[in-house]
Amino acid sequence: FDLFSLEEALRLKDQVGARVTVLTMGPPMAEAALRKALSFGADAAVLLTDRKFAGSDTLATSYALTSAIRKLAEEEPVDLVFCGKQTVDGDTAQVGPGIATRLGLQQLTYIAKIESVDPDRREITVHRRSEGGVQVLRTALPCMITMLEGTNSIRFGTMDDLFRAARTPLRQWGKDDCVEDETKVGLKGSPTVVSKVFVPKPRAEKAKIIAGDGPDALASAAVETIFAAQPKLASELLAR
Amino acid sequence: MSDKPTSDKPQGRRFQLPEHLKAYQGVWVIVEQERGQAHSVSWELVGEARKLADKLGVEVGAVVLGADGPDLDRICGEAFGFGADVVYKVTDPVLADYRTEPYARVMTELVNAHKPEIVLLGATTLGRDLAGAIATTLQTGLTADCTELDIYAENRSLAATRPTFGGTLLCTIQTLAFRPQMATVRPRVMALPDRDESRTGRVVEIHPHLSESDIVTKVLSFIPDSAQDEAQLAFADVIVAAGKGLGKPENLSLVWDLARVLGAEVGVTRPLVQAGWAGFDRQVGQTGKTVRPKLYIAAGISGAIQHRVGMEKADLILAINTDANAPIFDFAHHAIVGDAVQVLPALTEAFSRRLQVSRLAS
Ligand SMILES: Cc1cc2nc3c(=O)[nH]c(=O)nc-3n(C[C@H](O)[C@H](O)[C@H](O)COP(=O)(O)OP(=O)(O)OC[C@H]3O[C@@H](n4cnc5c(N)ncnc54)[C@H](O)[C@@H]3O)c2cc1C
Ligand SMILES: Nc1ncnc2c1ncn2[C@@H]1O[C@H](COP(=O)(O)O)[C@@H](O)[C@H]1O
Numbered sequence: 055f056d057l058f059s060l061e062e063a064l065r066l067k068d069q070v071g072a073r074v075t076v077l078t079m080g081p082p083m084a085e086a087a088l089r090k091a092l093s094f095g096a097d098a099a100v101l102l103t104d105r106k107f108a109g110s111d112t113l114a115t116s117y118a119l120t121s122a123i124r125k126l127a128e129e130e131p132v133d134l135v136f137c138g139k140q141t142v143d144g145d146t147a148q149v150g151p152g153i154a155t156r157l158g159l160q161q162l163t164y165i166a167k168i169e170s171v172d173p174d175r176r177e178i179t180v181h182r183r184s185e186g187g188v189q190v191l192r193t194a195l196p197c198m199i200t201m202l203e204g205t206n207s208i209r210f211g212t213m214d215d216l217f218r219a220a221r222t223p224l225r226q227w228g229k230d231d232c233v234e235d236e237t238k239v240g241l242k243g244s245p246t247v248v249s250k251v252f253v254p255k256p257r258a259e260k261a262k263i264i265a266g267d268g269p270d271a272l273a274s275a276a277v278e279t280i281f282a283a284q285p286k287l288a289s290e291l292l293a294r
Numbered sequence: 295m296s297d298k299p300t301s302d303k304p305q306g307r308r309f310q311l312p313e314h315l316k317a318y319q320g321v322w323v324i325v326e327q328e329r330g331q332a333h334s335v336s337w338e339l340v341g342e343a344r345k346l347a348d349k350l351g352v353e354v355g356a357v358v359l360g361a362d363g364p365d366l367d368r369i370c371g372e373a374f375g376f377g378a379d380v381v382y383k384v385t386d387p388v389l390a391d392y393r394t395e396p397y398a399r400v401m402t403e404l405v406n407a408h409k410p411e412i413v414l415l416g417a418t419t420l421g422r423d424l425a426g427a428i429a430t431t432l433q434t435g436l437t438a439d440c441t442e443l444d445i446y447a448e449n450r451s452l453a454a455t456r457p458t459f460g461g462t463l464l465c466t467i468q469t470l471a472f473r474p475q476m477a478t479v480r481p482r483v484m485a486l487p488d489r490d491e492s493r494t495g496r497v498v499e500i501h502p503h504l505s506e507s508d509i510v511t512k513v514l515s516f517i518p519d520s521a522q523d524e525a526q527l528a529f530a531d532v533i534v535a536a537g538k539g540l541g542k543p544e545n546l547s548l549v550w551d552l553a554r555v556l557g558a559e560v561g562v563t564r565p566l567v568q569a570g571w572a573g574f575d576r577q578v579g580q581t582g583k584t585v586r587p588k589l590y591i592a593a594g595i596s597g598a599i600q601h602r603v604g605m606e607k608a609d610l611i612l613a614i615n616t617d618a619n620a621p622i623f624d625f626a627h628h629a630i631v632g633d634a635v636q637v638l639p640a641l642t643e644a645f646s647r648r649l650q651v652s653r654l655a656s
Contacts, residue, residue, distance in 0.1 A: 113429065113435065148422070150426065151394070151423060151426025152429070156430060160395070163426075179514070182419075183419055184419050185326075186331075187518035188519075189391070189516055190517065191513060192511070194510050245433075245472035246436070246468065247467070248466070249446075249453070251465045252464055252465070252466075253463060254599065260623055261611075261613060261624075261628055262627065263628075263631060269637050270643070273643065273644040274644045276644070277645055277648050278648075280589065280612060280628070281648070283610055284588060284609065287532075289652075290531065291532070291645075
């Protein structure tokens with residue numbers, strides 16, 4: 055889901071000019087994802103990897119990522135932080151708000167569209183999905199944005215981008231490179247623990263097989279079975 | 295649902311809560327309201343909070359935030375009716391529309407002042423946005439998209455169960471020595487409790503005295519969704535759902551025909567959405583809608599776990615599948631082993647005939 059956010063960042067780069075840095079925390083093999091992002095047009099990539107980060111829950115993950123963003127911000131100002139809506143494995147949509155809160159950034163989640171960015175006035179106007187409609191919001195930079203999925207589709211990099219992606223040196227940071235308080239990362243820094251993992255239980259009994267010869271007999275038998283099991287349903291259907 | 299614990303600690307982690315965290319008591323629900331209407335997920339959660347609070351012997355608190363007015367008073371009354379003991383009514387003109395900054399600020403102060411042990415929110419665009427922010431300001435654990443909530447009796451801690459690894463397994467998550475324990479739950483995952491109009495409780499009024507000039511983000515306008523656009527799957531009483539077993543897009547009309555006779559909504563599995571047979575608003579399952587109809591007819595659906603978690607709470611499931619060993623028959627109530635392309639029109643015919651007979655009789 056982060057591709058929607060990356061594409062949006064690249065569009066802003068096209069429109070108003072910007073440097074796009076991609077950052078991920080994960081095992082060394084996450085390098086492949088970063089190279090891919092470079093080939094789509096990102097300018098720089100940072101891989102945050104350390105065995106001490108393993109077992110981080112969302113609070114610890116957002117702490118580690120925030121530390122890395124702070125370090126990047128020492129080199130050049132960060133105006134916008136894009137996060138995905140949800141990770142495919144975690145599916146929690148908590149890391150983005152966690153980073154925004156730690157950095158004191160305005161937080162724009164479930165963004166369907168970036169209406170405009172005014173780099174001079176340092177303002178951004180967006181469409182945010184809410185339950186009953188769309189909120190049109192305006193806020194000040196810097197801010198954190200998570201894009202709704204399906205809002206755009208990622209561009210394909212050119213041949214040049216591919217070569218550049220392969221050549222661009224990847225920066226790799228560990229705990230000691232950016233994290234101030236090591237009790238806040240990994241298992242130690244995670245308030246939540248998995249207390250058990252299990253397979254969902256099948257229903258006590260299997261489905262009862264409806265018998266009948268041919269589709270019509272099966273269908274009539276099914277209708278009778280349903281009405282017998284749910285006597286109220288028949289009258290409710292009639293009331294429609 | 296704890297039949298096969300693969301961990302060696304099926305009873306939850308044993309640990310002692312530090313003394314200062316024992317002051318945290320009570321189960322809270324942050325009630326989501328937009329434009330004077332409470333979201334039903336909040337009442338589903340008040341029902342769940344009631345069960346947890348009864349196990350713990352504590353009170354249920356409902357937090358209602360917004361601009362003062364009759365709508366907000368009505369929502370407070372509803373909160374009592376669904377099971378709250380205390381309503382924290384937080385009013386300020388700045389809270390009229392949801393924005394992260396003022397809501398997170400007010401909620402952080404409220405939690406620090408009243409110290410609830412559990413805080414529940416709906417896993418909606420508002421609830422997830424707010425939960426992620428306040429779990430960080432409060433520096434505590436948050437478990438998202440739970441499908442089951444319970445209490446570990448031995449240490450009074452919340453056992454929050456959710457799907458993991460793309461939904462093939464479930465895991466139970468516990469917050470160790472941090473309070474409050476926070477969780478979000480998607481709409482329709484929990485049952486809506488019965489409402490008792492005569493129930494009342496205490497209202498604690500809170501006026502945070504916010505100032506609009508302190509708030510950076512401004513709401514320029516609101517574009518409501520037109521009601522007709524979206525399929526109303528989540529609240530449908532009857533759903534006819536189609537899977538890849540229908541073979542080709544033209545056969546989807548067989549499902550629509552049956553749905554018309556039953557006054558039902560049409561649902562689909564993810565591959566059908568991906569193939570463009572139907573819109574995303576009709577997808578049932580882990581990444582689509584959670585539904586709890588009285589009757590769910592599944593035609594040509596294998597019953598993958600990601601689909602199952604979205605529909606297994608239906609009162610009655612009838613599955614039609616050519617494969618007698620399809621996983622869906624493990625949790626459907628009734629099975630037709632046969633070709634959906636033939637059975638669907640026969641069902642449409644049989645239902646309309648049967649309804650005709652009843653209509654004449656009455
Ligand atoms: C992260 C993730 C999230 C997902 N989220 C969702 C989700 O939200 N919702 C969802 O639905 N899926 C979801 N999926 C996909 C899910 O894993 C399954 O692939 C999907 O549900 C299968 O759809 P199906 O039953 O239509 O197709 P299949 O699994 O291909 O099943 C087709 C069935 O039709 C039967 N059949 C064939 N011909 C006939 C016939 N003529 N008459 C009757 N039966 C016939 C076959 O026996 C078979 O059982 C997700 C997957 C992942 C990895
Ligand atoms: N380890 C990580 N490295 C980089 N970004 C992450 C990581 N974990 C989460 N995120 C970001 O936070 C978003 C939401 O994650 P989650 O809260 O786990 O659903 C993702 O889409 C990413 O943008």
